[in-house]
Amino acid sequence: MQTVSDSKRRHWALRDVLLLAFVAVFIGFIFWVLGPVYNVLAAALTPMGLAPFANDLLLGGWMMAAPLASILIRQAGAGLLGELFAAAVEMLLGGQWGVATLLSGLVQGIASEAGFAVLAYKDWHWRGIFSSAVTGAVITFIWSLFRDGYASYHIGLLVALFLTRFVSLLFFGGVLVVAIQKLIEKAGVLRRD
Amino acid sequence: MNPLMKFGVIMIIALELTFIKSVTINLIVIAVSAVLYLILHLRWRQWLWLCLLPVLPGLGSWFSLMYFGTGDHVHMAWVMLSRVYAYLWLGGLFTLKLNDERDIFLATLEQRAHLSPTFVYALVGVLNFMPAVNQQIKTIRVAAQMRGMTLHIWEPQLYFKAILSAIRWSQSLAEGMVSHGFTEGAQRTHLEAVTIKRLDWVIAIIALIAFQLLLLPHWY
């Protein structure tokens, strides 16, 4: 008979991949439930030309799957994969951006992942988390310059939008993720061998 | 056409659209999609969905660019409005057919794109669990409400509970998969071997070349 120890230890264990996928789906759904709130907010802001603020205000939430996947799986690529799973869920649920959701998911995943990468994937606690929130805000903003036509905005509006996005990421992707990690570690519900 | 091939073509075009500031190109993409939809025989609800869904994000960008744009911002406002439609109509070619084509899409990922079965079946699993996840999130919130606590979107406890469910569910699904013989990194046989027709490649290449030609003259 063939044994498991004969083959090399797998980098992406089944249980980890499933956990990552489920976390992404749960987070995707939590923010899907928030969809109507976003729509109302965006609709209210639209006539004033301020609709992009609704997007930037909630972006941190939509991007939460990435840092959560990173801190749970603690592996390079986890954040990117988590965000891709979350984007796939959003697309399948009928998100307003269609396939562009997946492209954004890819960019958002890379953006969040970069924060852990610059710390050489050694810090999975608050330093890594906040670093990923910062890279997340900067890189996705560059993407928005192209995809959302941000490049054509007044510099004043651009600065305001960036600050909004930065705060959103600091809160959802930073403060909240650190708090969630504290709860998980205190509860001792995650086995890591 | 094989759904993975179709997906690839759509993603490449969608990526290019991100960097093209052309109302004409966007409209052509929408028009071509519309023709394909006519061939596909959509239900009226799906047409409605295609027409209404992009209104909000489209107008959101349009108004902002009209009010707060600089340079060629009026042009850009129309680009953004048409782009949102182009994304959704283009993507709909894939997503609206996905219910029928899901299995072959996943099988192609496994057999032809040689994505590790661990990822393919994790995706299969969570897709099948999506209704259960939706219900579970409701249950989490109601269970807490019974204790007099409302779990708001900004409260870590909500996410902690969701992750706790994810931990438990991924564990039991992993056990279930392994008890049905799933072995990481092992060979698998396939009841239906997926082949990609040569015609699919030809169509994909023609579609991509045609799109590039469209960009060439800069006549927009």
Added chain:
Amino acid sequence: MTELVVQQVNFAYNDATVLRDVSLTMQPGSLNLLVGPSGSGKSTLLKLLAGLYPTFSGGKLTGQLTLDGYEIHDIVPFQRVAHIGYLFQNPTRQFVMKTPFEELRFSLENLQVAPEDMTSRIEDALTRVGMRDFMWHDLMTLSGGEKQKVALAAVLAADSHYLLLDEPFANVDPTSRLQLIQLIKAYQQSGKTILIADHDWSGYTDVIDDVFVMADGGLHTASTAEKTTILSQLPTQPAVHTTQPDAVIGDVVLDQVTLTNGDRPLLSKTSLTIPNAKRTLITGPNGVGKSTLFSALVKLYPYGGQILYQNQSLTKRRIAQHVRDVALVFQNAEQQFVAMTMAEELAQAQQMSRFPELWTSAVLDDVLTRLNLAHVRDHIVYQLSGGQQKKLQVLLMLMTGTPVLLFDEPLAGLDSVSQAHLLAIIAEITTQQAQTVVMISHQLHAVTDWFDYHLQFEDQALTFRGDAS
């Protein structure tokens, strides 16, 4: 024939010994029963035999646990399941695919069965368990019994020598249970070796070869006399003493309510009133829809007709407000915790209570002592044992003090002493707080004289049972 060896197996998890010095020998082609109280280690042993533990549990395993000389958990799964089949207690979250056909295809593809043999093997296995007609149904909408048949078909298709079953009938209705037992017997007669952990062995007492008794992590084979005694103790359902309600006054009213699961009708048009400030028991076969009814009562499941609370339709009541009046003690205790340590949970419940004057520290200390929870007050709730979690959850929900409190199997998995204490405390407190209690329970021996009324859920109908009052 492959040889399964279990010699002096010890298993510890989180510094707690779960199995000590367990040895087990099963005769080839035999059908064996594994008995013991819940929490004694039966599930752990079965999962170790199936090779799922310690891979999925962690923990320390010593002793000999081998198949043809190979460590079981070390054998690659696609070869292992060709020798050892395993049926989970709850099949709900174990299927990865959408339909029975696809799940079996997934399994046979894993086992590297040749594509040309696959369809016939799948159809054959599903036919044998009587699920051929359900081949393309959505697994999520199947009943517990049907899911278990599909899980059994996967084992048949793999043709495993050993079949391990962990309380396979826990979520299965009586008819399906008898059908499953026939299938398992037939499988044994084709020369397979079977081990079943179960509480209720009625229907297959005659074919049991050996009985293994598990207690506190230790295992022994029952002697002939012991076996006879055990098998004669069929868990009889004692009569519950209740009366028929007359002229019922109640805040919760069902008006022509219907329930369905997918296409399957669970409850046909039913109108009734739940008696206020009384204790009502709901019994009925597994899978009949009891938990679904509770979900509907707290707005977590769609229903037909009208459910009213104090003459107001549930559809008009906001869920946050409704569940402060009608609350459910979920089967899964973990779901209902909102803090981290037991002390924090209690403080939160005290603060949220409708009867804060009742829940003084002295009362709380007394209740905690009676529930044997006082010593774990500072523990993290997620690390308590299943029984401790359940007792704490019930207490927290009692402290909240909603006018109507629904209990879904609150006694399952508790030893008889804990059951008695918990029931006494529920009775005392709900009487003081004038609460309406509705409980789903299978532990009838614990509650023969505890309830006022008894609702039987059967054949898509809910009827009051009991003597005339």
